[in-house]
Amino acid sequence: MKSMTGYGFCESMGETIQLSVELKSYNNRFLEINRNIAYALAPFEIEIDNAIAEVAKRGHIDVNIRLKVLESDMSVHVDEGAVRAYTAAFEQIASASSHPLEISLSDYLLQEGVLTITRSSDSERYRCLLFETLAVALAQLDESKRREGASTKADLFRLGTIIEEGHAILAAHADELEALVKAQLIQRFDELLGDKGWDEMRILQEIGVLLAKYSIHEEIKRLAAHLAEYFVLLESDEPVGKRIDFLCQEMNREINTIGSKSQMVELNMQVVRMKDGLENIREQVRNIE
Numbered sequence: 001m002k003s004m005t006g007y008g009f010c011e012s013m014g015e016t017i018q019l020s021v022e023l024k025s026y027n028n029r030f031l032e033i034n035r036n037i038a039y040a041l042a043p044f045e046i047e048i049d050n051a052i053a054e055v056a057k058r059g060h061i062d063v064n065i066r067l068k069v070l071e072s073d074m075s076v077h078v079d080e081g082a083v084r085a086y087t088a089a090f091e092q093i094a095s096a097s098s099h100p101l102e103i104s105l106s107d108y109l110l111q112e113g114v115l116t117i118t119r120s121s122d123s124e125r126y127r128c129l130l131f132e133t134l135a136v137a138l139a140q141l142d143e144s145k146r147r148e149g150a151s152t153k154a155d156l157f158r159l160g161t162i163i164e165e166g167h168a169i170l171a172a173h174a175d176e177l178e179a180l181v182k183a184q185l186i187q188r189f190d191e192l193l194g195d196k197g198w199d200e201m202r203i204l205q206e207i208g209v210l211l212a213k214y215s216i217h218e219e220i221k222r223l224a225a226h227l228a229e230y231f232v233l234l235e236s237d238e239p240v241g242k243r244i245d246f247l248c249q250e251m252n253r254e255i256n257t258i259g260s261k262s263q264m265v266e267l268n269m270q271v272v273r274m275k276d277g278l279e280n281i282r283e284q285v286r287n288i289e
Contacts, residue, residue, distance in 0.1 A: 001146075001149040001150065001152065001153045001234065001236075001237075001240070001288055001289075002056075002142075002145040002146055002149040002239070002288065002289045003144075003145050003146075003148035003149040003151075003152055003287050003288055003289075004025060004026065004027045004028065004056075004058055004059035004145070004241075004287055004288060004289055005025055005026055005027065005059070005144075005145070005148060005287065006023075006024075006025040006056075006141045006142070006143075006144035006145035006148065007023065007024055007025070007140070007141065007144050008021075008022070008023040008136075008137040008138060008139070008140035008141030008142075008144065009021065009022045009023070009137055009140065010133045010134075010136035010137040010140070011133070012129055012132060012133040012136075014129045016069065016070050017067060017068065017069055017070060017126065017129060018067075018068040018070060019065070019066070019067050019068070019126070019129050019130060019133050020064075020065070020066045020133070021063075021064070021065050021130075021133045021134050021136075021137040022062075022063075022064040022065075022137065023052075023061060023062070023063055023064075023137050023138065023140075023141045024061070024062040024064075025056060025059045025060070025061050025062075025141060025145065026059060026060045026061075026062075027059060027060070027286060027287060028058060028059050028060035029058070030058060031053060031056060031057060031058055031059060031061070032059070032060045032061070033049050033052055033061045033063060034060065034061065034062050034063065035048070035049075035063045035065075036062070036063065036064045036065070037063065037064075037065040037067075038065060038066065038067035040067060040123055040126060041065055041067060041123065041126060041130060042123075043123045044123070044126075044127070044130060044131075047131075048063065048065075048134065051131070051134055051135075051138060052138065054138075055138050055141055055142045055145075056141070056145070056289070057239040057289045058239060058241065058289045059289065065130070065134075067126065075117070076115055076116070076117055077115070077116040077117075078114065078115060078116075079113055079114055079115075079116060082111070082113045082114050083108055083114060086107075086108060086111050086114065087103070090103050090107070145289075148287075149288060149289075152284055152287055152288055153234055155284055156234055156244075156281060156284055156285075157231075157234060159277045159278075159280050159281045159284070160227070160230055160231060160234070160277075160281070162273065162274065162277035163227060163230075163251065163274050163277050163278060163281075164227055166270040166271070166273055166274040166277075167220065167223055167224060167227060167274070169266070169267070169270050170216065170220055170223075170258060170267060170270055170271075171220050171224075173264060173266065173267055174215070174216050174217050174220055176264070177214065177215075177216060177261075177262065177263065177264055177267065178214070178215055180263060180264065213261075214261045214263070215261075216257075216258045216261050216262070219254045219255075219257050219258045219261075220254075220258070222250075222254050223251060223254040223255065223258075226247050226250050226251045226254070227251070229247060230244065230247050230251075233247070239288075239289035240288070240289075241285050241286075241288045241289050244281075244285045244288075245282060245285050245286075248278055248281055248282045248285065251278055252275070252278055255271055255274050255275055255278065256275075258271055259271040259272075259275075
């Protein structure tokens with residue numbers, strides 16, 4: 001089990017470049033990657049995203065990659081044809097103006113096209129160091145997600161036990177609840193009819209209808225199945241956050257139904273306790289993949 005929150009960082013030094021990768025992960029319903037990377041590394045965006053997706057299935061991931069070039073990759077080219085053209089132009093200006101020709105180097109350097117500055121656009125030279133550094137940062141991110149996920153898993157087990165204990169108490173009193181409903185119904189008929197007598201078959205039919213209405217055996221059975229699946233999912237190595245959240249909705253439905261049917265204080269107390277535990281589970285599930 002992995003948490004959706006984590007952190008990873010690595011800094012590497014090459015012969016001519018310095019590169020650092022920082023990864024921060026937060027809760028999010030889906031996988032969302034926000035990149036802040038150097039322009040020279042833009043061609044690797046898809047590969048970076050794919051590498052991150054191997055470690056994180058859900059969550060908002062901030063990716064900060066800083067690149068510092070230690071040796072200049074700039075080259076300067078002198079356009080000799082432009083220099084000759086400007087020289088001829090200066091001579092024509094001097095001749096036309098009847099002023100002596102006094103040309104300095106700065107006169108050429110200020111002219112457009114004399115110097116051309118280019119930078120290397122070969123991003124592949126960064127590939128090796130980039131993905132080596134990213135791999136280390138991702139390993140740290142994965143470890144932090146697993147470490148926090150283990151803590152969350154332990155808490156989810158504890159909270160699941162609360163639901164399990166409540167379920168056991170409900171199951172133990174299910175027959176008692178039916179007997180109580182039956183006794184209350186018979187008492188009610190006695191109060192209404194007194195010694196006038198009543199149709200036993202009709203009473204049995206009414207009891208059957210009410211027992212079907214107030215019986216919690218089906219809800220207890222479904223809740224047991226949901227609990228079994230819950231504990232199986234906690235042991236899974238796959239992302240289970242969404243599935244556990246769905247199970248919580250189903251368990252909440254069964255517990256609410258039991259609460260609406262119960263006429264016993266002890267069962268009502270367990271329903272409240274289970275609902276509180278279930279709410280805590282749903283809160284924790286928001287933190288896992």
